[in-house]
Amino acid sequence: QKEVEQNSGPLSVPEGAIASLNCTYSDRGSQSFFWYRQYSGKSPELIMFIYSNGDKEDGRFTAQLNKASQYVSLLIRDSQPSDSATYLCAVRGNQGAQKLVFGQGTRLTINP
Amino acid sequence: GAGVSQSPSNKVTEKGKDVELRCDPISGHTALYWYRQRLGQGLEFLIYFQGNSAPDKSGLPSDRFSAERTGESVSTLTIQRTQQEDSAVYLCASSPSGGPGELFFGEGSRLTVL
Numbered sequence: 001q002k003e004v005e006q007n008s009g010p011l012s013v014p015e016g017a018i019a020s021l022n023c024t025y026s027d028r029g030s031q032s033f034f035w036y037r038q039y040s041g042k043s044p045e046l047i048m049f050i051y052s053n054g055d056k057e058d059g060r061f062t063a064q065l066n067k068a069s070q071y072v073s074l075l076i077r078d079s080q081p082s083d084s085a086t087y088l089c090a091v092r093g094n095q096g097a098q099k100l101v102f103g104q105g106t107r108l109t110i111n112p
Numbered sequence: 113g114a115g116v117s118q119s120p121s122n123k124v125t126e127k128g129k130d131v132e133l134r135c136d137p138i139s140g141h142t143a144l145y146w147y148r149q150r151l152g153q154g155l156e157f158l159i160y161f162q163g164n165s166a167p168d169k170s171g172l173p174s175d176r177f178s179a180e181r182t183g184e185s186v187s188t189l190t191i192q193r194t195q196q197e198d199s200a201v202y203l204c205a206s207s208p209s210g211g212p213g214e215l216f217f218g219e220g221s222r223l224t225v226l
Contacts, residue, residue, distance in 0.1 A: 034214070
């Protein structure tokens with residue numbers, strides 16, 4: 001079982017709709033969770049991080065964490081063509097495991 | 113510069129040759145990571161340095177791969193006797209102590225092994 005799993009997509013969403021990206025992780029002791037965006041040919045850049053169960057909102061982006069289900073998601077409201085990219089979920093384990101493990105990424109396309 | 117700097121940006125080499133990739137992290141960042149990204153794939157963890165602690169080498173795929181870091185500055189990733197399957201983009205990232213643990217990535221070194 002992979003440590004961090006994502007649906008590779010592609011996920012196609014019409015402009016203005018909500019895009020929903022999902023991620024599951026295997027280490028129940030994981031403490032912090034990150035969403036990165038990677039445009040084609042570019043390096044990943046951080047969108048959001050979340051530590052606690054529940055929702056965290058930042059502009060059009062909402063991260064959701066459910067530690068009991070070992071599940072983290074990213075919602076993008078009012079999707080724009082500029083949101084088209086690969087979205088990478090990353091998970092950091094407990095105190096003794098500081099490495100950040102990435103999922104394979106979900107390719108998102110927003111259709112005008 | 114203000115960001116993570118990696119060199120070379122592109123490297124083409126012949127199978128069996130050794131290559132060295134360099135990463136200059138953001139000044140003051142104590143943590144440094146190396147990842148490998150094959151075409152169309154996610155980021156594969158290779159190695160993690162944190163200050164003067166022993167590095168986490170658990171992601172290095174074989175003994176042909178090694179990395180060093182001098183204090184909290186420059187790191188080099190060395191691949192000996194390169195193979196075609198080593199072709200990938202090698203990404204370096206640094207992170208400050210404290211805070212959320214956000215990684216700041218360099219632009220990567222694209223390695224092509226012929």
